[in-house]
Amino acid sequence: MHEMGIALQIIEIAAASIPAEMKPVQVETIRIRVGKMSAVIPENLNFCFEVASKDTDVEGATLCIDEVPVVARCKSCNHQWTLSGPAFRCESCQSGDIELISGQELDIVSIEIAT
């Protein structure tokens, strides 16, 4: 399980995003985008975040996880579609020469601070 390392990174980045003049402040939400193809299990990430954020600047914050679907584009016929399973072949022309447009994200989008 590598979610603990990811949780620690999220805590570090989120804490560093709080403007110094506002500290201490309650961070209510940390919004992240997780691609469905990234090897992250949201439940594990939530659990790790809760444990690891204790006694940090983001203690008590809720992780808001937006799952991003896996979207592919065929390089041969330009067809674009959302994958519902691990079949990386163009559903239109059957070519295997495709690129992933989304689905591997692991981004922090924003933090919501109590006012």
Next chain:
Amino acid sequence: MEIQVVKKVLDANLTVANQNRDRFSRHCVFAINVMSSPGSGKTTLLEKTLTRLAPEFRAGVVVGDVSTTHDAERLARSGAPVVQVNTDEFGGDCHLAAHVVASAIDRFDLDQLDLLIIENVGNLVCPAEFDIGEDAKVVVLSVTEGEDKPVKYPLMFRVCDVAVLNKIDLLPYLDYDRNAAIDYIHQVHGGMPIFELSAKSEAGFEGWLDWLRNGIRRKIGG
């Protein structure tokens, strides 16, 4: 009040991975990251690979395991310098992160190497997520695992550059559909080169060694 952040969570890892990549380029070392499930035969594959390439190239190995130095001891018998990384010192991680590889490569004289093999922790999930600055990612799948591993762990097969299908010497004794396995790999990663071989008997080894030779020569030449 909402504060926009928009930052990749793995940025810190990527920064160190890029530093590793620069070091490999500066010293003209071809670095490969070898990943698989536990028991796929990675260590045997690498033992034989090191022995076969020893007359032509200078190779070093970083071995990642949660614990024990068993694999490092086996690989060191080839005469290549081996650095063992036990991830329990880093929290028992299931993968090698870029900073762990960075500290391991400090222990090599990179000018004395043409090839650096990084044997990742046996796991088809987490190692796929972490760039370590390698030139190529290799996934090893053995015929004693299910044919459908590629579709069960698609990220791993998607991010890797080549696949090794190992233990083909066992095919006569198994109810294993190699065509199905190959189809599954290509379903996840169309056109991915697959080297079907037996690390034990060294059948089918030449294609794999040639791929390595080409990679090394390109890097040395560059």
